[in-house]
Amino acid sequence: DSGVTQTPKHLITATGQRVTLRCSPRSGDLSVYWYQQSLDQGLQFLIQYYNGEERAKGNILERFSAQQFPDLHSELNLSSLELGDSALYFCATASVPPGRAEAFFGQGTRLTVV
């Protein structure tokens, strides 16, 4: 158990709909990263938050948005869903305490758009 919790684990929804994926970080982790992984693909970086503020953006579609809340959990919102949005969505959280860095992943949310 990495200590990073993602909900839900599975999600099936129709095209055009909107969904929200949630990520709860490990205690003390201020950074949250969101990645998209389509079948047999690598990890596509979407967005990063640090202590509530957006830090970096990757190839994130305008239909997608995210935020990190004061309690440091994060949500990824996907709207106007298309079949091609079906993928595994991971969040990772990280910390850089003195002398040691760790970045751990949640189990992912498998999104299926039908």
Add this chain to the structure above:
Amino acid sequence: AQTVTQSQPEMSVQEAETVTLSCTYDTSESDYYLFWYKQPPSRQMILVIRQEAYKQQNATENRFSVNFQKAAKSFSLKISDSQLGDAAMYFCAYYNQGGKLIFGQGTELSVKP
């Protein structure tokens, strides 16, 4: 900008043998961290091993070890005594103090009995 390259899309190893997965990266920073992650068929991302750039000693975790060549910007993963359960996709990742977490494209490792 930092980049991470894994030049071997697929690798194969015989059970009980040793295999090395390659990773190179590009950065102008001196202080950073490098990770190898394993992604088995379950698709869970599992941290296998980490290396701090300021440490000259190569990290080891049981059968997993790295060959970290800072000047060459190379970070390879060696798996000794390969087991069937080692079959997975392996990702190399770069992480810096600014919080960037960048992944290579992955190497698919198969283990033959």
